[in-house]
Amino acid sequence: MSALLELVCPAGGLPALKTAVDHGANCVYTGFRDATNARNFTGLNFDDASIKQGIEYAHQRGVKVLVALNTFPLTDNWLQWTAAVDKAAAFGVDAVILADPGLMEYAKRNHPKLRLHLSVQGSATNYEAINFYHQHFGIQRAVLPRVLSMAQVEHVVKNTPVEIEVFGFGGLCVMVEGRCALSAYTTGTSPNCQGACSPGKAVRYEETPAGMETRLNGILIDRFGQGERAGYPTLCKGRFEVDDETYYAIEEPASLNTLELLPELMRIGVSAIKIEGRQRSPAYVTQVTKVWRDAIDSCRRDPEHFKPTAAWMAELNKVSEGRSATLGAYNRPWK
Amino acid sequence: MLNNLRLPDFTIPAPLTRLGNRLPQLPPTLALVTTLNLALGRLIPREPLEMLIGKRFTIRVLDAGMTLRFSYGERGFRPLFDASKPDLTISARTRDFIALLAREEDPDTLFFDRRLLMEGDTDLGLLVKNTLDGIDLPRFDPARLTPQELLHRLRARLATPHNA
Numbered sequence: 001m002s003a004l005l006e007l008v009c010p011a012g013g014l015p016a017l018k019t020a021v022d023h024g025a026n027c028v029y030t031g032f033r034d035a036t037n038a039r040n041f042t043g044l045n046f047d048d049a050s051i052k053q054g055i056e057y058a059h060q061r062g063v064k065v066l067v068a069l070n071t072f073p074l075t076d077n078w079l080q081w082t083a084a085v086d087k088a089a090a091f092g093v094d095a096v097i098l099a100d101p102g103l104m105e106y107a108k109r110n111h112p113k114l115r116l117h118l119s120v121q122g123s124a125t126n127y128e129a130i131n132f133y134h135q136h137f138g139i140q141r142a143v144l145p146r147v148l149s150m151a152q153v154e155h156v157v158k159n160t161p162v163e164i165e166v167f168g169f170g171g172l173c174v175m176v177e178g179r180c181a182l183s184a185y186t187t188g189t190s191p192n193c194q195g196a197c198s199p200g201k202a203v204r205y206e207e208t209p210a211g212m213e214t215r216l217n218g219i220l221i222d223r224f225g226q227g228e229r230a231g232y233p234t235l236c237k238g239r240f241e242v243d244d245e246t247y248y249a250i251e252e253p254a255s256l257n258t259l260e261l262l263p264e265l266m267r268i269g270v271s272a273i274k275i276e277g278r279q280r281s282p283a284y285v286t287q288v289t290k291v292w293r294d295a296i297d298s299c300r301r302d303p304e305h306f307k308p309t310a311a312w313m314a315e316l317n318k319v320s321e322g323r324s325a326t327l328g329a330y331n332r333p334w335k
Numbered sequence: 336m337l338n339n340l341r342l343p344d345f346t347i348p349a350p351l352t353r354l355g356n357r358l359p360q361l362p363p364t365l366a367l368v369t370t371l372n373l374a375l376g377r378l379i380p381r382e383p384l385e386m387l388i389g390k391r392f393t394i395r396v397l398d399a400g401m402t403l404r405f406s407y408g409e410r411g412f413r414p415l416f417d418a419s420k421p422d423l424t425i426s427a428r429t430r431d432f433i434a435l436l437a438r439e440e441d442p443d444t445l446f447f448d449r450r451l452l453m454e455g456d457t458d459l460g461l462l463v464k465n466t467l468d469g470i471d472l473p474r475f476d477p478a479r480l481t482p483q484e485l486l487h488r489l490r491a492r493l494a495t496p497h498n499a
């Protein structure tokens with residue numbers, strides 16, 4: 001029997017947090033209402049009152065609350081980030097998810113009891129990097145970037161005392177987490193420093209005779225024909241004309257779905273599975289949490305015979321971005 | 336349990352849509368702004384909506400042939416009588432609007448599926464979506480959205496304006 005594999009679910013607001021707790025999340029991850037987290041979208045996230053309520057609700061039911069403070073502060077706004085760490089500690093969150101080493105040092109020095117997780121935004125893909133964060137800042141868990149094959153994940157798990165969390169489901173992007181400059185280039189706002197990729201103020205949708213057009217800061221990045229599935233308005237998933245051909249020149253919109261890899265992830269000793277989507281509504285959180293709870297429970301009962309049901313897959317496909325679901329880098333025969 | 340019932344997929348038939356187009360749009364708009372105003376300050380917090388002040392909205396219920404135009408100001412929502420360009424237009428079918436209200440569907444899911452379109456100022460749309468998503472209700476029950484139930488609650492609210 002494998003150790004407990006924690007299910008880590010997203011919450012962009014209190015109702016999403018509650019529904020994640022109600023439907024079987026072991027942890028919910030959240031963010032404050034500012035640029036200190038990588039889902040800084042208008043109207044999203046928690047103010048002080050709602051995060052306190054959320055923590056109380058979750059703790060009463062034995063569920064942990066994590067706060068993502070996973071953007072990179074600059075010299076002129078450093079105090080805003082340290083204040084966010086102080087606040088998270090004061091409110092009694094179970095861990096903060098950090099990407100910036102300076103902030104880790106601050107947290108370690110000022111809140112020695114606060115548990116630290118290394119964000120995917122920290123882009124640590126090898127155990128040396130993870131162990132470095134562990135030795136210097138006492139990181140207790142690391143979220144792996146979505147670029148490693150199963151064999152590589154296993155190699156990392158075997159060589160670090162740090163708990164490993166991997167992404168199990170949700171939107172994919174080009175996976176240079178913490179380093180993507182595409183949004184900054186087009187809109188002046190980056191997920192890494194301002195916490196938003198393709199902020200709403202830069203996005204325009206328009207139904208035209210040729211289809212629905214998506215523009216980012218005035219630049220046409222995609223046009224969807226009738227009935228064609230749409231994707232998020234990010235530059236990486238736009239269709240561009242290259243050598244007289246218009247296609248997804250960077251990457252095709254697709255969603256990660258690793259349900260069928262659950263037995264393998266448990267076997268190699270992954271500690272937690274993360275569901276992407278703090279920007280999504282409570283309905284999504286409910287649907288996805290339910291499926292993953294059922295799947296993890298059924299896999300723990302009988303990993304040998306575990307097979308995702310058609311109903312689970314249909315439910316997950318329904319809420320996915322893009323035309324296809326993928327196993328991502330996990331299922332890569334080469335290394 | 337009604338909570339476990341999923342809203343079936345339905346589209347209002349085209350002849351009715353054409354009829355809807357020809358009906359006056361004021362009564363449904365009035366019903367909508369009245370409901371919104373009743374919720375304002377109670378269910379819907381005012382403070383995050385400040386960004387909406389002075390903005391013009393259009394809701395197009397595609398299969399019902401309804402186009403509801405209204406604006407938001409210091410004193411709440413009010414219907415608009417001219418057809419000048421709105422700041423934000425949200426279009427979907429009746430079934431999908433109800434599913435969104437009942438928190439049965441995620442707006443991004445509907446958007447990927449091309450069943451929800453948001454034209455104009457996307458940031459306003461995000462604010463509206465995220466503010467609605469942030470409202471902590473005991474549990475949205477689709478049964479509470481029937482016209483009779485709404486009317487009943489409206490009457491109750493009007494009778495007790497201060498402690499609703």
Ligand code: SF4
Pocket residue numbers: 172173174175176180181182183191197198234235236237
């Ligand atoms: S542009 Fe694409 S790859 Fe870059 S941060 Fe945004 S979603 Fe990710």
